[in-house]
Amino acid sequence: MAAKTDFHGKWALVTGASAGIGAALARELAGRGAKLILTARRQDRLESLAAELLAQGTETRIVIADLNDPAAPQQIYDATEGAGFTVDILVNNAGLGQYGAFHQTEPEQEFSMVRVNCEAVVRLSRIYLPRMIERGRGFVLVVASTASFQPLPYLATYAATKAFDRFFALGLAAEVAQYGIKVTALCPGTTESEFFEVARASRFRTRKLQSAEEVARLAMDALARGQRTILPKPSGRFTAFLVRFLPVGLITHFVEKGARPKPEPSRD
Template identity: 65%
Template sequence: MASTQDFRGRWALVTGASAGIGVALARELASHGANLILTARRADRLDALASELRARGVDVRTVTADLSDPAAPRHIFDATEGAGVQVDILINNAGLGVFGEFRSNATEQELGQIRVNCEAMVALARLFVPKMIERRRGWILITASTASFQPVPYLSTYAATKAFDRFFALGLAQEVGRYGVKVTALCPGPTESEFFDVSGAGILRRKGVQSAEEVARLGIEGLARGAWTVVPNLMGRASAFAVRFLPVRLITYLVDRLARPAGEPPSHKVKE
């Protein structure tokens, strides 16, 4: 029977491992006996986490890389599989978000979300999946979001990239399942992390924000049992279900009312 004990002694690569859910996922995998390869832009944070985990007896390596650079996925692969380290667990967690009116956001910020959330995620999967198929064993977790279930005004690009991530994970899960490779889309709702501050979406921080540790625990448990989708928050599961039955125009209107930045003009009415 599949369990998190299957991770013991295996190498797990965690992207975006310098903060938030990425750090929590690394710690959660370590608690189940996995070895860790940590990658992110900020070497100092990677080193601090690596030191913490090594003190617990975990074998840890770090690879500093900026996934907005198209060359970064190959660099990460060459430093791991290419160097003889067999990666059985790929945690595609790195992501960017930018909150605000699309017309005012910097073009590079909008495109950067696509590069990191979509392009780099696909590139890493394309590099590591063939090796997993050859071994008839592997686990891939892709961090999507509850934002992947509906359009989100003022996070328009971010939500679209997360919908891409979720659908990619679902399609890939069907393709590679016959080879013993499991793929899970982790779809957290509001989570206590740097996201609100870095993206500028502090207005969306509400009561009921989930801890990154709980998100990671439920995500890794779901990955072990082969769940295609994990929505770790009850409210997120309820909203993901409800939006199936509501008109998109109504959803976007309501989100607009909730999330509209201060000073923006009132949203247009939903047409009947």
């Protein structure tokens, strides 16, 4: 178990803090004594979480931003580090998926996955890391997924963005360790959140979901001790282990069969 004081008194920026895992990560960080900057698009959600954290004595700020906009990361930086808040903990959590046959899904949501799950993560990390390196301290959490370990037909773009996130985090971790910065790739399995509604993937909601609170607690323990990958769900650890030994083509073949969208029931 990592020391509770690792994040104490430090400013943490959490993207996607308006729901699910991001809100849980913010609460977990607050519980460990961090000060919080919450960002997402839904102002009412952020205000209500900020009020909750403030009532518990946590200094909290909110920044409304849409990470589809390539200018948003710089705007977030200007409103935080640029306004005198030293961000020592960057949590790249915001993300979305979309389930369905790629040629039939909503194209904008496919493109949004690339922008929010990948481009914004690179932009935010590129903007905040130089100051962390100057200070010789910092933490970066990148929320990937168990979907990063194999291709997922019918969630093809999503799995590819999460493979990107995991590899990005692992590469970065090795690069910046020499400057005293810890980077962790968080790879949750199916977790209680709004993800399934946004992704139109409610059929996967039936599987046993892990609580976002448990994911957040395990993630922060891992980040504090500098663990580079954390798989909070036991079934996810098993899958990640298994895919090392099975041919990727074989796994993808079986996933395609299991995940194929069911035909709409006839209305006759």
